Amino acid sequence: MDSRNPVFSRRGAFGQQASGRAPSAYELEAMYNAPAYAPPRSMTIDDVVVRSFLTLGTLVAAGALAWILVPERLANAVAVAAVVVGLIFWAILTFGRRVNPALVLGFAASYGVAVGVISHAYNSVYNGVVLQAVVGTALAFGAMLTVYALRIVRVTPKFARFAIAAGFALVGLMVLNLLVSIFHVGGIGIRENGPLGIIFSVAAILVGCFYLLLDFSSIEDGVRSGAPEKASWLAAFGLTLSLVWIYLELLRFLSYFYSRD
Numbered sequence: 001m002d003s004r005n006p007v008f009s010r011r012g013a014f015g016q017q018a019s020g021r022a023p024s025a026y027e028l029e030a031m032y033n034a035p036a037y038a039p040p041r042s043m044t045i046d047d048v049v050v051r052s053f054l055t056l057g058t059l060v061a062a063g064a065l066a067w068i069l070v071p072e073r074l075a076n077a078v079a080v081a082a083v084v085v086g087l088i089f090w091a092i093l094t095f096g097r098r099v100n101p102a103l104v105l106g107f108a109a110s111y112g113v114a115v116g117v118i119s120h121a122y123n124s125v126y127n128g129v130v131l132q133a134v135v136g137t138a139l140a141f142g143a144m145l146t147v148y149a150l151r152i153v154r155v156t157p158k159f160a161r162f163a164i165a166a167g168f169a170l171v172g173l174m175v176l177n178l179l180v181s182i183f184h185v186g187g188i189g190i191r192e193n194g195p196l197g198i199i200f201s202v203a204a205i206l207v208g209c210f211y212l213l214l215d216f217s218s219i220e221d222g223v224r225s226g227a228p229e230k231a232s233w234l235a236a237f238g239l240t241l242s243l244v245w246i247y248l249e250l251l252r253f254l255s256y257f258y259s260r261d
Contacts, residue, residue: 047232062112082114126258155217163210201253208246
């Protein structure tokens with residue numbers, strides 16, 4: 001009697017055995033060689049490390065090419081265009097529902113071009129500042145990783161809300177400063193070489209470090225909860241964004257002291 005269960009009534013091994021005929025040697029071999037079902041692999045720390053190296057490597061390579069190839073007369077236009085393209089990638093990754101490795105690498109490449117052009121401009125005026133900013137960014141990353149691993153600072157929901165609010169506040173002040181500088185001479189002083197500018201830069205660097213702690217917490221939560229492997233690309237995207245923020249703020253902060261020499 002035929003089964004009503006669609007699984008057991010399918011043509012193949014189960015159907016052949018139900019009809020009373022033993023499978024042939026060829027059919028047995030096909031059964032054994034058929035791929036077994038495997039559930040999607042979960043994200044691991046190694047996945048995040050590999051994807052982060054790929055993303056940062058893409059950013060550094062794009063930055064190096066921009067440093068070498070972009071002429072000075074086109075630097076501003078290229079930097080603005082790269083930032084706009086990077087913001088488009090950022091918006092798709094942030095508000096979209098799918099993690100696409102090509103988008104993450106596209107974001108890294110476009111922001112790498114902007115970072116390369118900006119770094120070249122800074123280094124032309126303040127020779128050696130780029131190397132110091134790179135070292136400072138690496139030290140900030142190591143310090144925040146140590147702080148997180150030792151649980152010196154616990155990433156609680158309250159801490160996360162504070163860090164996110166502080167980040168939005170800083171971006172809002174930057175936009176306000178830009179608008180004021182467009183319609184008036186100078187800005188509101190937060191991007192100038194003075195006490196207010198130094199305080200703002202220190203606050204921005206600290207917020208970037210707070211975002212690194214949020215990234216570490218998200219990665220740990222993702223690994224613990226069995227997030228899909230593709231989520232490691234999103235983790236790499238977040239780490240890259242935080243590191244670029246810290247690096248650019250360190251460039252500006254260090255330049256204040258160069259200009260005082």
